Every structure is written in C-alpha cells, then in structure tokens.
Amino acid sequence: MTHYIVRRLLLLPVVAFGATLLIFIFMQFLSPYQLVSTYVRSPEELRHADLDTLVKKYHLDAPFYERYFDWVGNILHGNLGWSATSNDWVAHSIAARFPATLELAIYAAIPMALGGIWLGTVAAVNHNRFWDHVTRIFAIIGWSLPTFVFGLVFLMVFYVWLGWFPPGRLSTWATQVVISPSFHAYTGMYSIDALLNGRLDVFFNALQHLVGPVITLSYLYWALLLRITRSSMLESLRQDYVRTARAKGLEESVVIKKHARRNALIPVATSVGLMFLGLLAGVIITETVFNYPGIGLLTYQAAAQLDYPMVLGICLLYAGLLVLVNLVVDIGYALIDPRVSLD
C-alpha cells in the first residue's frame, strides 16, 4: 500500500510536466502577436511596444526548450499574463471568480451524492420491478438531455413565467450589501458569507439564485451515480455475507443498509470524487446559461473574445485540479478498501 501511494506520488511530476508541455505545444499554434499577449505583464506594453521588441524582451526567439522552461517559471511565479476581457491579471481574476464556482459545485455535489446513492439503492432493492424501471428511464433521459436545453427551459418556466428563480448570482440590492465595506468576505461564497455576517436576507437571495444552476449542473450526475450505485448494490446483494445476514434473521433494512450498502459504497465513493470534478468542469455551459459569474462564465467570455492568456490559465487550473482530485481519490480508495494492493 505504501508502495502504491509512493508510486502514485512519483507519477505526479511526470503528469505535470507532460500536461504543461502539451499546453505549451498548443500555444505554438498561435500567431506571434497572440503568443506575445500571453506573456506581457501589463496592457500598456501591448499598446506601446512593437512586436519585435516584445519578442526580444520575452526571449520568444530562443530555442523551444528554453522558452518552455521560461514559461513554466512564469507560471510558478503566478504570472499567467494579462487578460483583456476582464481587464485584470489572469491569476487574479481566476482567484476572484473561483469561490463562486466552488460554491455552486458544493451545493450541487451534496444532493447529488445523497440522492444518487439513495435512488440507486431503491433501484437495486427493487431489481427488475417498477421502481427499477422508473429510475432506469429517468437515468437514460438524464444523460440524453443537453444541459443548455435544460437550463433554457428552466429559465423559461421558473424565471420568465413564474418569476421564482432569477439568473445571475445575487439581486442588485443584495450585491450592494455584499460589496459594502461593512460586509466581511470570509470565503467569497456569498451564501456562507451572508450567514457569517448574520444577513439572512442575503443568504436566501443567494440560495434563490443557486437553485437553477445547481439542478442544471447536477441532474446528469444524479443519473450516472444512480446507475453506478445500482450495479454495485446488485453485486453486493448477491454476496454470501448478505445471505448469512438474512439467514441469521436480521431485519431486511439492516441487511441492506449495514451489510450490503456499506460494501457497495466503496466503488461509489471514487465515482463521487470524480463527479465533483465533472461538476467543476461542467460549469462552462451552466454558468453561461444562467449568467452566473464564476470560472465557467469567465471561460466562455474569454473563449468568445479569443482571450488566449485567460483560456490557457483556466486550462492550467483545471489540469491542476484534475490531477489533484485523482490523486486524492486513488489514495482514498487504497485506504478504504484493504483489498487494493496495486503495484
């Protein structure tokens, strides 16, 4: 097991090197001017200096490997370039937007995990009966429905028609409360900050704006998790220890919850970790539909305006997140399942 974890950790620099190299290779497809825009340290530089000076200044005429290591050095110093669309440092605007996305993903993840596992259990226990078929059809429809269609229809019904759940992140009055100096931004996640500041009205306003994006972002993962839990439960219900538990006269609910489900949850736990990542990456479309100002909307705006430094910065962020979450999931898997002794 220690061997497995050590090996997993040793792979980390390999993947980090490869992933940055891949991004750097993509950057070579940009025109010289576009490429320079990912290096400059302030907007004035682009406006006043000419291309040749900038190419010289940032050593863009150096050999490939030198430029690569320069670039990685830049990243490690937190310099991801200047973003024209947000009129700010790339690293800074990513950091400013990230709490909004994290808030959205957390609110989406908790009902997803609980609901998906619950529905999956129901389906497995009622194998090939009514509720199994209902959840199966729900799951198939779930992953056939594009998030942007779901989001648009949600807005048509619950915003335009009923007026319950508006797009955006906060109403205007609540935004003014949040940016006022008396409001402390502890986490950047408005619903939590509002509670910490004792502003229940802002808290409910934030929740009201979260309902639509949260449902849109997570219904696909409900469907996926439901199916994974279901097949894992079916496997586990066939095991001898479940038969033993039944034979010794335990109540059915105890057999299912304590004996079958605990073991079935081991593969499910890893999926939940990976799905949290899926939620974080899925925000591009959801945030665009709901005009929710997080990393996803930032990605959309940057891509639409061909803001290369920003797009590349976000790509680095996601690669880092993915590698990190995968590592945590793998090690967690080895820790909770003693049968894993991979080498």
Place this chain on the structure above:
Amino acid sequence: MDLFRRFLRNPLSLTGFIILLFFALVAALAPLIAPPQGPVGTSPYLIPRAGWGTIPLPPGPGHLFGTAEGQYDIFYGIVWGTRTAFGVGLAVVGASLIIGLVVGSVAGFFGGWLDELMMRVTDIFLAFPYLVAAVVVTTILGKGLDKVIIALILFGWMGYARLIRSSVLQVKEMEFVEAARALGQKTWKIILRHVLPNSIYPLLVQASMDIGSVVLTAAGLSFLGLGAETGFADWGQLVSFARNWIKGEPGAPFQYWYTVFWPSLAIVLFVLGWNLVGDGVRDVMDPRLRQGRNS
C-alpha cells in the same frame, strides 16, 4: 443475426433503433425534404434566411417550424443539421476508436517501456477535463466544425486505449496466441488476426454508448459559439440563437417557444436514440448480464 434479434426484442433498444433509422432517413433525403434555395454553387449546409431582421417569426407557411434569431429557417436547419450530427458523432468516435485501438493494442501487446511510455502519455491527455480541453483547442484553432472534430478526437481516444490495453493483456496470455507465436507468425499478424478480434467487443459497446455524449459535447461547443460557423446547419447553434428569446413580450411568456423547442427536440431524440441503442448493445454483448439478468 441471433444477437440482432435479441437486441430488437428489447422494447427500449427497438425504440432507439427506430429513432436512429428515422434520423438516418432524414439525413439521406435532406435535399428532398428541404431543397436548398441558394444559387447553384453555395453550400446546402448554409441555412436560408427569410430576411435580415433579428426577431424570430412564428411557424407558418414557408417556415414549418418558424425562424430563429436572424430569421434562419428552423426546419431547414434541423433537416440539414441531421447530417452534421451524424457526421460529427461518427467521425469523432470512429477516429478516436482507431487511435485508441493502435495505442492500446501496441502498449498491451509489447509491454515493457513502450507500454509505460504510452500509458503515461494517455495519463497526460487525461489530465484535462473533456469540455475544457475542447474549449481550449477550438479557441486556439479557430471556429468551424472541422476544428471541433479535431479537438474532440484529440481528447477522446484515451478511454478506448485503456480498454483495449486491458483486454489485450488478458488475451495475449491465452493458448491460441502462444500457439500462433510458436508457429512463427509475425507479431503484427498475431495482433491483427488473433488478439484484436478477441478483445474488440467491449470497445464497440463503449463506442456505441459514446456517440450520444460526443454529439452533446459538440452541440455544447456550438452553443458556446465555438462550434459551427454562423448560419451553418447545426442543432447546437440553433439553440444558441434561441438564448436571447426565452422571454416573450409582456403577457406572453412562451412567445418564442419554437426557437428553443424544435432544435432541442432534435438533439434530445438523436442522443436518446444512440443511448438506447448503446444500452441495448451492451445488454446483448455482455454474457455476464445475459446470465445474471441484471441488465
């Protein structure tokens, strides 16, 4: 044939099969269903416009499904968009499958440092979420469906490579492979004749299940404005035209329903068809599910 009959006996697979058959007919007969109206020489994939105004027109004569923002004819866009959807789905999954097949079988069969190298490269490509990678690549390469296809292939082969590698690892230890090796057959012939035919089924099942999600991702990119060029017959783009029209005039909340409804219906049915078929293919092909009846 027996497999096919068992596949059709499942009502869900049958539904999926009929849906896809319908779309295939629409794609094949597109020039008859929605004849191109532009002058000779213009691409039939460019949606004709009823005028230059922005406001969508309701369904009526000449515009069966109404027009979208910019007065693009929705019916025409959906009919010709069927070809786009099939093209993107099949091209991306087909090419990813071939790349994955080559990488996975070479890595699995030869093992050693080559395997290690190829699997680390696979890990590197897996270090990017699919949609994020697709957004980055299309931003860099520029707008257009061909760029979307390249982006989706570039980051779509890794699952197949891993799948084929693991089944090659299982198959290559079997006696008939050893026998072929003992008879002095060339390595590539052993892979092609003995190893691949025995390990390809899980791959085909996965591929049939993936087409739906590829079409969804491509539509998502078009929705974000990174896919097809403006005016090109593409369902995702038609939905993106509808974005500004979810709000009708006061008192008529669903005034422009047709701009959202028709293209969405096309996408949902198409993807549903592939998912039902994929699900059915898995049930028929997987002998474990057949005996255990836990489909």
